[in-house]
Amino acid sequence: MHMHVFVTGASGWIGSHTVDDLLAAGHTVTGLVRSDSAAEAVRAKGADVLRGDLDDLDALRRGATEAEGVLHLANKHDWSDPVATNRTERAAVETLATALVGTDRPLVVASGVAALADGRPATESDPNPFTGPDSMRGGSENRGFDFVDQGVRTIAARFSPTTHGTGDHGFIAAIVAAAQRTGVSGYVGEGTNRWAAVHVTDAARLVRLGLEQAPAGTRLHAVAETGISTRAVAEAIGAGLGLPVTSVDPADAEEHFGFIGRFFAMDMAATSDGTRELLGWEPTGPGLLEDIAGGAYFPVRVA
Known part of the structure; x- marks a missing residue:
């Protein structure tokens, strides 16, 4: 089924490759962009643009409401002010999820594999330990899952610490x-x-497969090695x-x-054994x- 997908971070590293993958699979895309250069880059791919940023909750609400699926890949990554970054991230996920309540539409929330397991490789069955607005990423993975019982098909896409490529x-x-x-x-x-x-093209394909197929409450690992x-x-x-x-x-x-x-x-x-089995995803990069x-x-x- 082809979807109209709203993508935050559409001009970013993972986001730009994901937009390419979505369009190649026949989906239509609207990307959230902050600048003229980002708008130009996203339009050049064949996607529409919505001007705004993660602090513009009205733009986020509009993008999600008008879409059939949402990929939240943006993050401020302001290492000088992690408190503000985490609070912004939490508010963004709450806004996107609230806009999708009762629709059973997918919301893919970007997350990571850090601090999930002690002394062994993390798996998809490891719960995210971060909760609350002051925790890493503002506890956004768990906050997104709070909306599963309200008719949102929330999926966590946990990226490797390095999503690499030229x-x-x-x-x-x-x-x-x-x-x-x-x-x-x-x-x-x-x-x-x-x-x-994980190579960035493999990560992009995983995000798209998760959007299309993964059940509510799924944790996906974008991990090739x-x-x-x-x-x-x-x-x-x-x-x-x-x-x-x-x-x-x-x-x-x-x-x-x-x-x-x-x-x-x-x-x-x-590891990503569960992800591969669920989605038939095999990294090739x-x-x-x-x-x-x-x-x-x-x-x-x-x-």
């Missing part, structure tokens, strides 16, 4: 920037902590940039890496280390 400006790009700035490719401590990973050690990531970056690879003391991680240091020290491994070696984050050095 053009990514996220976590791996920040690690690369730290290596270029400091002259060494670092990892925290022993570098044995792991990060789950369960866990790549941060030391392996640092070694791949070092090889690509021709820099030495070194351990960074955990106490110095934020000073060395910047804000990303606190995340690079975390173990964020996860390159792996993270392959992407780094292939020059997705910097020009490939020629020996």
